[in-house]
Amino acid sequence: MARPCQPRSPLWRKVLYENQGFPDNYTDTTFLYELKKNVNLRILKFSDAVSGARLLSREISVVALVGEVFVALHDHLTDPLLLLLCCSFLTLVGYVIYVTKYKYRSIFLDVVLVCSYIVIVTLMSPILKTLTKTISTDTIYLTSVLMMLGHLMFYDYDSFSTTVSKALSFNSALFGSLCLASRLNSDFDVFVLLTVAVSCFALLPPLMTEFGRSNTVASFFDLTALTGTYFISQTAFLFYLAELLTLNLSIPYLIVRWQKYKENISGPWDEAKPSIGRVEKKRR
Amino acid sequence: MKHRILMASDFFYPNVGGVEEHIYSLSQCLIARGHKVVVVTHSYDKVVGIRWLPNGLKVFYLPLRTFYNGCILPTMIATIPYIRHILVQEKITLVHGHAAFSTIAHEAMNTGRLMGLHTVFTDHSLFGFADASAIITNMFLRLSLVNCTHCICVSHIGKENTVLRAKIKHNIVSVIPNAVDTKLFTPEPEKRSKTRITIVVVCRLVYRKGVDFMIHIIPFICKNFPDVQFFIVGDGPKREALEEMWQKEKLGDRMQMFGALDLRGVRNVLVQGHIFLNTSLTEAFCMAIVEAACCGLHVVSTNVGGIPEVLPPDLMYLAEPDVNSLTLALEKAIIAFRLGAGPSPEERHEKICSFYNWFDVTKRTEHVYDTVAKQQLKPFGQQLSDCLHQTKVYPFLLVLSLCFLIIKFFDWYRPRHLIDIAPDYASKRRSSIKQNGFN
Known part of the structure; x- marks a missing residue:
């Protein structure tokens, strides 16, 4: 600790090239003077943490919705046509919002795209249905769960994290849906499931990026997924409710509370971050 | 006071670099001042076994392969038989480890401590605190330095860094800079x-x-x-x-x-x-x-x-x-x-x-050795309890105990009195080093 009362007649300097007459293990009062703690620390407020958690919660709900559509088709809980119409209607609404509010796209080209999609997937449905038929159902379920987890891990929420990979997250989600599709009974069911999956994992993310941290959108998906689970099983409903509460309330609370343990020290020993700017054209 | 010093580091000639140069020059100057110095390092391709460098500097190239970044695999126990044998045969009184990344340095210091020797550690590098690898490396450094008698850093910044990383007391850390061979680096x-x-x-x-x-x-x-x-x-x-x-x-x-x-x-x-x-x-x-x-x-x-x-x-x-x-x-x-x-x-x-000259550095290092040699040795039980209370890493006590048991096993398997004592190298050229430099 510092001892200010002690007279230090020859002032110690932080240099190595001079023998200053101090013992080698002398520790000056300026020791660790340049130590900085928690530079650039941004204290998260509870509302910030919740709004961030809502993004994850929304994406989990999207995945859950696809899962629910699968269960509904598999167990014949609803009419597949009704599901297809609902999905198409919502996709259309989303498309209209996207085109009018955010980015203008050529409607003609998009119509061509939809038509070719319908033709290709209708033709491919019988193949897709039998593609993984020989693999055991448990393996299929495990694979799709892992793929969906992969989708959630690499999804581009709104962070600039290095783990984000749009291609990886889209592909793993679609692969997971394909695996599930092989357990369905008819070609039309496969077509419906794939259409739902494509609209959720390919068409939805750009729109969601535009919406950002919108509470309404997140709540819409959460509630839809929650209602869906209610019709499938009571247990699933309770678990899903618990998941939503934990994710949206408890975890943000813990994050905010545990911020006080954050102790990030930095000082002159840190590796300098090279700033490579253009060399300014200076006068000679 | 004359010391018999074991310099331990993964970094030594034929590699070139700051640490290598430091160990070599320091050893040469210590020999010139009448101490006995041996160096232990791992093998480099064909360089394996015992080599003699100028002025009777004996180097043990242990037959171990490098694992990552020029260091051997950190097992804590693999080098014990070698190090124990060297410590006994050369009648070493003090172990001096170099460089924080060097596995051999830490293992030799650990073995030396368990065999009742004082240890000195020189840290040559700076390390941050921000990422996961830094946190793990700093934890290992902390475990290794809990029972270290004295540390040497090459700059004041290095001292601050080491004190923070290893959480050791600042009064057991000395700052002794590197030097250069001014006889070699002359202007022209x-x-x-x-x-x-x-x-x-x-x-x-x-x-x-x-x-x-x-x-x-x-x-x-x-x-x-x-x-x-x-x-x-x-x-x-x-x-x-x-x-x-x-x-x-x-x-x-x-x-x-x-x-x-x-x-x-x-x-x-x-x-x-x-x-x-x-x-x-x-x-x-x-x-x-x-x-x-x-x-x-x-x-x-x-x-x-x-x-x-x-x-x-x-x-x-x-x-x-x-x-x-x-x-x-x-x-x-x-x-x-x-x-x-x-x-x-x-x-x-x-x-x-x-x-900067190496003789000044050597004198200051010698001063560290002298103070270290005067200190009370920590018995094994004390080492364990210090490790427990200062780091709170419980499994490491098991590692230390295992090392201790292995040393006891070798004391039975190959008793110390049966190990031949190596004769010391007597050199007449010692005094000539001072005039001509040591290269």
Whole structure:
């Protein structure tokens, strides 16, 4: 600790090239003077943490919705046509919002795209249905769960994290849906499931990026997924409710509370971050 | 007081670098002052077994393969039989480990402690706290240094860093800088080019040495100063990037690359230079700038880590680690050189001679050894309880206990009184080292 009362007649300097007459293990009062703690620390407020958690919660709900559509088709809980119409209607609404509010796209080209999609997937449905038929159902379920987890891990929420990979997250989600599709009974069911999956994992993310941290959108998906689970099983409903509460309330609370343990020290020993700017054209 | 010292490190000749040079020079000076020194390191390709270096410096190249970054696999127990045998046969009284990354250093210190010897550790590098690898490395350092009797750091920044990383008391950490062989690094201004100003860079060509800066600075300086040329000594993964820049900017003979050279080769390039450029991003103690100043060059360096402590402002131009600041400092140095400002090469050499020499470093290290030797030894139980209370890493107690049992096993399997004691090397040349240097 510092001892200010002690007279230090020859002032110690932080240099190595001079023998200053101090013992080698002398520790000056300026020791660790340049130590900085928690530079650039941004204290998260509870509302910030919740709004961030809502993004994850929304994406989990999207995945859950696809899962629910699968269960509904598999167990014949609803009419597949009704599901297809609902999905198409919502996709259309989303498309209209996207085109009018955010980015203008050529409607003609998009119509061509939809038509070719319908033709290709209708033709491919019988193949897709039998593609993984020989693999055991448990393996299929495990694979799709892992793929969906992969989708959630690499999804581009709104962070600039290095783990984000749009291609990886889209592909793993679609692969997971394909695996599930092989357990369905008819070609039309496969077509419906794939259409739902494509609209959720390919068409939805750009729109969601535009919406950002919108509470309404997140709540819409959460509630839809929650209602869906209610019709499938009571247990699933309770678990899903618990998941939503934990994710949206408890975890943000813990994050905010545990911020006080954050102790990030930095000082002159840190590796300098090279700033490579253009060399300014200076006068000679 | 005469000591019998075991220097332990993964980094030693035939490798070249700051740590290697430090161990070698320190050992030579300690031998010259009448101590006994042996070095233990791992094998390098064909270099395995016992080798004798000049003046009776005995080096044990243990038959162990490197695992990562030039270090052996950290097992804590694999080196115990070797180290125990060496400690007994050479009648070692003190173990001195070098470099925080070196596995052999930590294992030898651990074995030495369990066999009732004092240990000294020299930390040569700086390390951050931010990422996961830093947290793990710092934890291991902490475990290793809990029972270490004394630490030596090469700069004041290094001391702050080590005290923070290993959470040890600051009064058991001494600051003893590196030195340079001033007999080797002498200025020779007549070898310099008369028509051109030569800027020399000597470093491993890696990211940490700031090669990215060079890629931006060199073309700019070449464009604005038609009489400037660059000499680059060193090799590494970033070499290709430099060569690409050289081709793209059509620098021709304005930039020459020499590859990796030994100390003498480095000196031969240094004496042809007028200005030395160092662009490191982090550095505990930069040997290169001292060697350059010792050869009489103007020094331009980034202001990072321990660098501002190493040379006084009249020998060095400091710059912030960014391209603009470095370019500005380099331009300043070129203009100062043209004007003939600052000390002459001989004056620079004299100054460095008065700042740094290995005999001074050795005396200060010897002082550390003397204080260490006077201290009470920690019995095994005390070591365990200190480790438990200071680090709270419970499983490590099991590791220490296992090491202790292995040593006990070898004491039974190969009793100490049956190990032949190695005769000491008697040298008449010892006194001659002082006059002629030790290379």
